Amino acid sequence: MSSALTRSVGLVVIALLRTAVAAHEPDSEIVLPWPPDPPVGPALVRAAAIVTLGRELFRDPMLSASGEMSCATCHDPANHFAPPNGLAVQRGGAKLDKPGTRATPSLTYAASTPFFTEHYYESEDEGDESVDQGPTGGRTWDGRVSRARDQAAIPLLAPNEMANASEAAVVGRAAHAPYAEQIKSLYGEHVFEDVHRTFAVIGEALEAYQQTPAEFSPFTSKYDAFLRGRAELTPQEARGLQVFDDPDKGNCAHCHKSQLSPTLALPLFTDYGLVAIGAPRNYEIPANSDPTYFDLGACGPVRKDLADRPDFCGLFKAPSLRNVATRHSFYHNGVFHTLEEAVSFYATRDTNPERWYPIGTDGEVRKFDDLPARYQVNINFEPPFDRKRGEEPALSEQDVADIVAFLRTLTDGFDSQP
Numbered sequence: 001m002s003s004a005l006t007r008s009v010g011l012v013v014i015a016l017l018r019t020a021v022a023a024h025e026p027d028s029e030i031v032l033p034w035p036p037d038p039p040v041g042p043a044l045v046r047a048a049a050i051v052t053l054g055r056e057l058f059r060d061p062m063l064s065a066s067g068e069m070s071c072a073t074c075h076d077p078a079n080h081f082a083p084p085n086g087l088a089v090q091r092g093g094a095k096l097d098k099p100g101t102r103a104t105p106s107l108t109y110a111a112s113t114p115f116f117t118e119h120y121y122e123s124e125d126e127g128d129e130s131v132d133q134g135p136t137g138g139r140t141w142d143g144r145v146s147r148a149r150d151q152a153a154i155p156l157l158a159p160n161e162m163a164n165a166s167e168a169a170v171v172g173r174a175a176h177a178p179y180a181e182q183i184k185s186l187y188g189e190h191v192f193e194d195v196h197r198t199f200a201v202i203g204e205a206l207e208a209y210q211q212t213p214a215e216f217s218p219f220t221s222k223y224d225a226f227l228r229g230r231a232e233l234t235p236q237e238a239r240g241l242q243v244f245d246d247p248d249k250g251n252c253a254h255c256h257k258s259q260l261s262p263t264l265a266l267p268l269f270t271d272y273g274l275v276a277i278g279a280p281r282n283y284e285i286p287a288n289s290d291p292t293y294f295d296l297g298a299c300g301p302v303r304k305d306l307a308d309r310p311d312f313c314g315l316f317k318a319p320s321l322r323n324v325a326t327r328h329s330f331y332h333n334g335v336f337h338t339l340e341e342a343v344s345f346y347a348t349r350d351t352n353p354e355r356w357y358p359i360g361t362d363g364e365v366r367k368f369d370d371l372p373a374r375y376q377v378n379i380n381f382e383p384p385f386d387r388k389r390g391e392e393p394a395l396s397e398q399d400v401a402d403i404v405a406f407l408r409t410l411t412d413g414f415d416s417q418p
Contacts, residue, residue, distance in 0.1 A: 027204070047208065049186060054209025057202060063173050065094040065119035071155065074104045080323035080412060081216065088284040088334030092159070098160035101287050101302075102141050103334035106327065109320045111211045111270050113137055115146035120273070125288070126261055135274040135298065141316045141332045143274060144303040147204030148210045156202075159362045166197040174202060218412050219266050221322065222228055225415040227260060233409065240406025250346070250395060250403055251383040255318040257314045269321040269410065276314035276378045277348065277385075280356050281336035283369035294372060295333065313375035314340035325408040333370070343403050347395035351387050353387055365389075 036267045057063065061070040061079075069092055076084040082104065083090060111332035114120065116138030116367050122129050137143055139151035156170050164170045174180060175192045184191055210216055226232035233241065244252045245259075248335035253259070256269045274297070287293050295301070298312035316332040329335075330342040345356055353365045360366050368376050379385075384394035395403070 010387055046186070049182070050205050050208045053179055053186065054205035054207070056177075056182075057206055058178060058209055059243050060179075062094075063156065063164075063170060064175060065164055065169070066092070066096050066162075068096060069162055071152070074155075074161075077215070080106055080108045080326055081331070084322065086328035086337050088282055088329050088337075092155075092158070093160050093163045098158050098163075099286050101285060102332050103329050105141065105319055106323060107216060109211075109217050109322050110139070110148070110379075111217055111272075112268055113139060113146075113255055113272055117142040132162070133271065133273055135312065135315060137272045138317070142298045142303040143317055144305070148207035152203050153410040155197070168195045169274045170202065170372065171195050171198045174198065183360070220412045220415050221321050222409040222411070222414040223406075224266055226409070227266060228303060228415075230415060234405070236402050237409050238406075239399075240402035240404070242407055243395065244403050248394070250401065252259060252321075252346075252354050252403070254382065256321045270318050272317065274312070274315040274317050275380050276316070276371070276375075277331075277346075277347075277380045278314070278368040278371060278376070279333055280335050281332040282333040284335075285333060288333075288370075294370065296371075296375065297332065310375060311378060314371045314378045322410045323412055325404075325411050339404050339407060343400050343407075345396075347384060347393045347400055350381075350385055351389060351393045353389060353392050 005284060058071040058075075059072065061068050063070065074083055074090045075081040076086065083291050085219065088103060090104050091097060091099050114137035115135070118135050120133040122133065135143070137146065139145045139148065140154070145151050146156070155165055157166070164173075171192065174183065175198075180192075182200060183198070187198075191198050191201065210265030222231055222233075226233055241258065243250045244256075247254065255273060255275060257267045257271055257372070258269060259267055261267070276297070281288055283289065287295075296313040297303075298306050298315040299309055300307045300313075324330075325339055327339075329337055330339070336342045348355055353367045357369050358366045371379070387394060
């Protein structure tokens with residue numbers, strides 16, 4: 001690793017070092033070769049070592065009950081840390097035969113995700129700090145955890161993912177891995193004697209790795225080059241950006257911010273808000289064969305703390321659209337498999353609902369069929385969702401094609417030079 005990259009990595013994760021003790025059991029002693037405020041040089045070296053450990057953990061299939069599934073299996077580094085296939089949901093478990101219930105999101109650009117809050121106010125650096133943006137932030141589609149280390153624990157222990165029976169099972173696998181000595185070197189010779197502490201160490205290392213800008217937040221797309229004045233958009237891409245931003249047409253930028261911030265920070269193409277858009281029910285997901293089962297997002301069934309909040313039912317986090325053109329399934333339930341379909345749904349959800357929802361025996365469209373009627377009041381009806389059946393869509397077919405062309409400029413790898 002170059003000295004410049006080591007310094008960059010260290011600066012991103014150095015805060016982890018200063019809170020390391022708090023991340024473990026209060027009565028667990030962590031022996032460090034420096035005081036709580038370490039000198040920068042050794043701290044950067046240590047930070048880089050934790051990142052290296054996290055990278056190895058991320059790619060190790062032996063951390064799963066099957067011995068064949070790693071974090072990288074579903075978050076493929078070769079596909080911008082999103083799934084490498086077109087499955088709506090991935091399969092895991094001890095025999096890799098248990099399907100999930102939600103599409104796997106990309107991990108790129110997730111390091112900036114704010115902690116979940118029911119009432120989010122932008123900072124002065126972000127925009128208008130006087131407006132309540134509503135429920136915002138958190139990891140996963142429902143925002144139920146706020147840190148990458150806590151998110152990492154979910155697949156490690158989920159029966160339909162890496163399927164470890166307990167923290168002890170994860171730690172036992174790590175204790176016999178090639179990187180076990182690295183863990184001891186960083187956290188003490190006797191670290192494996194404390195299961196909970198070692199499990200926290202694994203989460204800390206995975207979190208540190210996911211905060212490395214070069215791999216997870218490179219900002220090397222054509223659009224980034226355009227914003228830096230190093231590339232030009234084609235006429236179609238420029239039209240797509242215009243329609244994307246237009247509040248009376250695409251209105252995409254309402255949730256997927258596309259412009260430089262007031263401090264000239266590059267856009268992340270999400271406001272991290274939770275919103276209900278009424279995606280159609282996806283029968284590729286085995287759980288949906290049960291007519292009584294509904295994934296209600298922020299109010300359950302996976303998230304528990306907001307189960308008594310009907311106003312949160314049907315809400316899912318707006319994902320970043322960076323690298324969206326390389327994905328193979330879209331929305332929280334992976335119901336669409338092309339970018340063109342995903343954008344067309346936005347354009348015609350309300351003007352041509354028969355295109356997306358089933359028709360009942362009475363000839364009526366079963367609109368919003370994946371959300372019980374009592375929660376449909378939560379569905380978003382801002383433009384372009386402000387039209388009625390039979391009306392002209394806010395977006396023409398050409399507009400849809402132009403937006404798709406623009407979204408393809410958000411794929412990293414166009415400009416990889418510093």
